[in-house]
Amino acid sequence: QVQLVQSGAEVKRPGASVKVSCKASGYSFTSFAINWVRQAAGQGLEWMGWMNPNTGDTGYAQKFQGRITMTRNTSTSTAFMELVSLKSEDTALYYCARVYHGGSWVLDWGQGTLVTVSS
Amino acid sequence: DIVLTQSPDSLPVSLGERVTISCKSSRSVLSTSNNRNYLAWYQQKPGQPPRLLIYRASTRESGVPDRFSGSGSGTDFTLTISSLKAEDVAVYYCQQYYSTITFGQGTRLEIE
Numbered sequence: 001q002v003q004l005v006q007s008g009a010e011v012k013r014p015g016a017s018v019k020v021s022c023k024a025s026g027y028s029f030t031s032f033a034i035n036w037v038r039q040a041a042g043q044g045l046e047w048m049g050w051m052n053p054n055t056g057d058t059g060y061a062q063k064f065q066g067r068i069t070m071t072r073n074t075s076t077s078t079a080f081m082e083l084v085s086l087k088s089e090d091t092a093l094y095y096c097a098r099v100y101h102g103g104s105w106v107l108d109w110g111q112g113t114l115v116t117v118s119s
Numbered sequence: 120d121i122v123l124t125q126s127p128d129s130l131p132v133s134l135g136e137r138v139t140i141s142c143k144s145s146r147s148v149l150s151t152s153n154n155r156n157y158l159a160w161y162q163q164k165p166g167q168p169p170r171l172l173i174y175r176a177s178t179r180e181s182g183v184p185d186r187f188s189g190s191g192s193g194t195d196f197t198l199t200i201s202s203l204k205a206e207d208v209a210v211y212y213c214q215q216y217y218s219t220i221t222f223g224q225g226t227r228l229e230i231e
Contacts, residue, residue, distance in 0.1 A: 035220065045169065045212055047220040061219065062120070095168055104216045105159040109168035
Protein backbone atom coordinates (compact mmCIF):
# COMPACT_ATOMS: atom_id res chain seq x y z
CA GLN A 1 0.00 0.00 0.00
CA VAL A 2 1.05 3.61 -0.44
CA GLN A 3 3.10 4.99 2.43
CA LEU A 4 4.70 8.37 3.01
CA VAL A 5 7.01 8.19 6.00
CA GLN A 6 8.37 11.46 7.30
CA SER A 7 11.40 12.25 9.42
CA GLY A 8 11.14 12.88 13.13
CA ALA A 9 10.34 15.95 15.16
CA GLU A 10 12.74 18.90 15.15
CA VAL A 11 13.43 21.75 17.56
CA LYS A 12 15.13 24.77 16.05
CA ARG A 13 16.23 28.23 17.15
CA PRO A 14 14.84 31.31 15.40
CA GLY A 15 16.89 32.04 12.30
CA ALA A 16 17.91 28.41 11.79
CA SER A 17 16.79 26.12 8.99
CA VAL A 18 15.06 22.74 8.93
CA LYS A 19 14.98 19.99 6.32
CA VAL A 20 12.15 17.46 6.49
CA SER A 21 12.20 14.24 4.52
CA CYS A 22 9.36 12.16 3.13
CA LYS A 23 10.09 8.61 1.96
CA ALA A 24 7.54 7.21 -0.46
CA SER A 25 6.71 3.57 -1.09
CA GLY A 26 3.99 1.49 -2.67
CA TYR A 27 3.76 3.45 -5.91
CA SER A 28 5.89 4.92 -8.68
CA PHE A 29 7.54 7.91 -6.97
CA THR A 30 8.07 9.85 -10.18
CA SER A 31 4.45 9.54 -11.33
CA PHE A 32 2.75 11.75 -8.74
CA ALA A 33 3.50 15.23 -7.44
CA ILE A 34 4.49 15.75 -3.83
CA ASN A 35 3.02 18.75 -2.07
CA TRP A 36 3.79 20.11 1.38
CA VAL A 37 1.10 21.37 3.74
CA ARG A 38 1.53 22.65 7.27
CA GLN A 39 -0.79 23.00 10.22
CA ALA A 40 -0.15 25.04 13.34
CA ALA A 41 -1.62 23.67 16.57
CA GLY A 42 -5.39 24.03 16.57
CA GLN A 43 -5.32 25.81 13.21
CA GLY A 44 -6.21 25.01 9.61
CA LEU A 45 -4.25 23.65 6.68
CA GLU A 46 -1.77 25.84 4.81
CA TRP A 47 -0.42 24.81 1.40
CA MET A 48 3.29 25.49 0.96
CA GLY A 49 4.14 24.23 -2.53
CA TRP A 50 4.54 21.34 -4.93
CA MET A 51 7.26 19.36 -6.63
CA ASN A 52 7.26 17.11 -9.68
CA PRO A 53 9.54 14.24 -8.60
CA ASN A 54 10.13 13.28 -12.23
CA THR A 55 11.51 16.61 -13.42
CA GLY A 56 12.34 18.35 -10.16
CA ASP A 57 10.09 21.26 -11.16
CA THR A 58 8.68 23.15 -8.19
CA GLY A 59 6.09 25.78 -7.38
CA TYR A 60 5.88 27.60 -4.07
CA ALA A 61 3.18 29.58 -2.34
CA GLN A 62 3.93 33.30 -2.48
CA LYS A 63 4.20 33.43 1.32
CA PHE A 64 7.20 31.10 1.33
CA GLN A 65 9.02 32.29 -1.79
CA GLY A 66 12.69 32.80 -1.02
CA ARG A 67 12.59 30.71 2.17
CA ILE A 68 11.58 27.27 0.92
CA THR A 69 13.24 24.67 -1.27
CA MET A 70 11.78 21.33 -2.33
CA THR A 71 14.06 18.64 -3.69
CA ARG A 72 14.06 14.91 -4.21
CA ASN A 73 16.24 11.83 -4.47
CA THR A 74 14.67 9.52 -7.03
CA SER A 75 17.00 6.64 -6.19
CA THR A 76 15.57 6.47 -2.67
CA SER A 77 12.06 7.77 -3.51
CA THR A 78 12.47 10.54 -0.97
CA ALA A 79 11.25 14.11 -1.12
CA PHE A 80 12.69 16.91 0.98
CA MET A 81 11.40 20.28 2.13
CA GLU A 82 13.83 22.83 3.53
CA LEU A 83 12.66 26.01 5.23
CA VAL A 84 15.20 28.65 6.22
CA SER A 85 15.20 31.75 8.44
CA LEU A 86 12.77 30.08 10.82
CA LYS A 87 10.49 32.18 13.01
CA SER A 88 8.33 31.19 15.95
CA GLU A 89 5.32 31.40 13.62
CA ASP A 90 6.78 28.47 11.65
CA THR A 91 6.07 26.15 14.57
CA ALA A 92 3.69 23.61 13.06
CA LEU A 93 3.10 20.06 11.91
CA TYR A 94 4.45 19.68 8.38
CA TYR A 95 2.85 17.12 6.06
CA CYS A 96 4.02 15.76 2.75
CA ALA A 97 1.20 14.71 0.47
CA ARG A 98 0.88 12.67 -2.72
CA VAL A 99 -1.29 14.57 -5.14
CA TYR A 100 -3.25 13.31 -8.12
CA HIS A 101 -1.86 14.79 -11.35
CA GLY A 102 0.22 17.71 -10.18
CA GLY A 103 -1.99 20.28 -8.58
CA SER A 104 -5.22 18.68 -7.55
CA TRP A 105 -6.57 16.65 -4.67
CA VAL A 106 -4.47 14.87 -2.09
CA LEU A 107 -4.55 11.09 -2.31
CA ASP A 108 -2.26 10.25 0.61
CA TRP A 109 -0.61 12.08 3.49
CA GLY A 110 2.52 11.51 5.51
CA GLN A 111 2.18 11.20 9.27
CA GLY A 112 3.45 14.73 9.80
CA THR A 113 6.67 16.15 11.25
CA LEU A 114 6.44 18.56 14.16
CA VAL A 115 8.82 21.48 13.82
CA THR A 116 9.13 23.65 16.91
CA VAL A 117 10.90 27.01 16.66
CA SER A 118 11.82 28.37 20.04
CA SER A 119 14.61 30.32 21.65
CA ASP B 120 -5.01 33.67 -4.46
CA ILE B 121 -8.45 32.09 -4.34
CA VAL B 122 -9.96 32.44 -0.88
CA LEU B 123 -12.33 29.74 0.39
CA THR B 124 -14.72 30.68 3.18
CA GLN B 125 -16.49 27.90 5.05
CA SER B 126 -19.57 28.28 7.18
CA PRO B 127 -20.18 27.76 9.94
CA ASP B 128 -16.84 27.66 11.77
CA SER B 129 -18.31 25.20 14.25
CA LEU B 130 -21.55 23.30 14.31
CA PRO B 131 -23.22 21.57 17.26
CA VAL B 132 -24.84 18.42 15.89
CA SER B 133 -26.88 15.44 17.05
CA LEU B 134 -26.43 11.84 16.01
CA GLY B 135 -28.71 10.95 13.10
CA GLU B 136 -28.97 14.60 12.05
CA ARG B 137 -28.52 15.80 8.47
CA VAL B 138 -25.50 18.10 8.34
CA THR B 139 -24.58 20.65 5.68
CA ILE B 140 -21.34 22.61 5.46
CA SER B 141 -20.89 25.47 3.02
CA CYS B 142 -17.75 26.49 1.13
CA LYS B 143 -17.75 29.69 -0.89
CA SER B 144 -14.93 30.61 -3.26
CA SER B 145 -13.76 34.13 -4.07
CA ARG B 146 -13.55 33.11 -7.73
CA SER B 147 -15.11 30.40 -9.82
CA VAL B 148 -13.29 27.07 -9.71
CA LEU B 149 -15.23 25.67 -12.65
CA SER B 150 -13.07 24.85 -15.63
CA THR B 151 -14.80 25.81 -18.86
CA SER B 152 -12.54 23.47 -20.84
CA ASN B 153 -13.77 20.29 -19.16
CA ASN B 154 -16.79 21.46 -17.13
CA ARG B 155 -15.23 20.20 -13.90
CA ASN B 156 -15.19 21.96 -10.57
CA TYR B 157 -11.74 21.93 -9.02
CA LEU B 158 -12.87 21.44 -5.43
CA ALA B 159 -12.29 18.70 -2.84
CA TRP B 160 -13.44 17.97 0.71
CA TYR B 161 -11.46 16.41 3.54
CA GLN B 162 -12.20 15.11 7.03
CA GLN B 163 -9.63 15.45 9.81
CA LYS B 164 -9.83 13.75 13.18
CA PRO B 165 -7.60 14.68 16.13
CA GLY B 166 -4.04 13.46 15.79
CA GLN B 167 -4.55 12.30 12.20
CA PRO B 168 -3.78 13.77 8.79
CA PRO B 169 -6.78 14.75 6.68
CA ARG B 170 -8.69 12.12 4.73
CA LEU B 171 -10.02 12.74 1.23
CA LEU B 172 -13.80 12.47 1.01
CA ILE B 173 -14.85 14.16 -2.23
CA TYR B 174 -13.07 15.46 -5.34
CA ARG B 175 -14.34 17.29 -8.43
CA ALA B 176 -16.94 18.75 -6.07
CA SER B 177 -19.18 15.67 -6.09
CA THR B 178 -17.16 12.49 -6.74
CA ARG B 179 -16.91 10.36 -3.64
CA GLU B 180 -13.49 8.81 -2.99
CA SER B 181 -13.37 5.01 -2.90
CA GLY B 182 -14.26 3.66 0.54
CA VAL B 183 -16.07 6.80 1.70
CA PRO B 184 -19.55 6.01 3.05
CA ASP B 185 -22.40 7.12 0.84
CA ARG B 186 -23.86 9.28 3.61
CA PHE B 187 -21.24 11.83 2.50
CA SER B 188 -22.06 13.81 -0.63
CA GLY B 189 -20.81 16.95 -2.31
CA SER B 190 -22.64 19.41 -4.50
CA GLY B 191 -22.35 22.85 -6.03
CA SER B 192 -20.62 24.56 -8.90
CA GLY B 193 -18.65 27.69 -9.68
CA THR B 194 -18.27 29.50 -6.37
CA ASP B 195 -20.75 27.80 -4.02
CA PHE B 196 -20.31 24.29 -2.70
CA THR B 197 -21.83 22.09 -0.01
CA LEU B 198 -20.76 18.97 1.85
CA THR B 199 -23.70 17.00 3.21
CA ILE B 200 -23.72 14.18 5.75
CA SER B 201 -27.14 12.58 5.42
CA SER B 202 -27.32 11.01 8.88
CA LEU B 203 -24.53 11.83 11.29
CA LYS B 204 -22.69 9.01 13.02
CA ALA B 205 -20.45 9.40 16.05
CA GLU B 206 -17.35 8.66 13.96
CA ASP B 207 -18.15 11.66 11.74
CA VAL B 208 -17.30 14.14 14.48
CA ALA B 209 -14.24 15.87 13.04
CA VAL B 210 -13.07 19.02 11.30
CA TYR B 211 -13.98 19.33 7.62
CA TYR B 212 -12.01 21.32 5.04
CA CYS B 213 -12.72 22.29 1.47
CA GLN B 214 -9.80 22.74 -0.91
CA GLN B 215 -9.58 24.30 -4.37
CA TYR B 216 -7.01 23.26 -6.95
CA TYR B 217 -8.09 25.56 -9.79
CA SER B 218 -5.26 28.01 -9.09
CA THR B 219 -2.45 26.53 -7.01
CA ILE B 220 -4.02 25.13 -3.83
CA THR B 221 -5.86 26.78 -0.97
CA PHE B 222 -7.96 25.40 1.87
CA GLY B 223 -10.97 26.72 3.68
CA GLN B 224 -10.52 27.56 7.35
CA GLY B 225 -12.34 24.40 8.46
CA THR B 226 -15.67 23.54 10.07
CA ARG B 227 -15.66 21.72 13.38
CA LEU B 228 -18.55 19.37 14.15
CA GLU B 229 -19.31 18.94 17.84
CA ILE B 230 -21.85 16.69 19.48
CA GLU B 231 -24.58 18.69 21.20
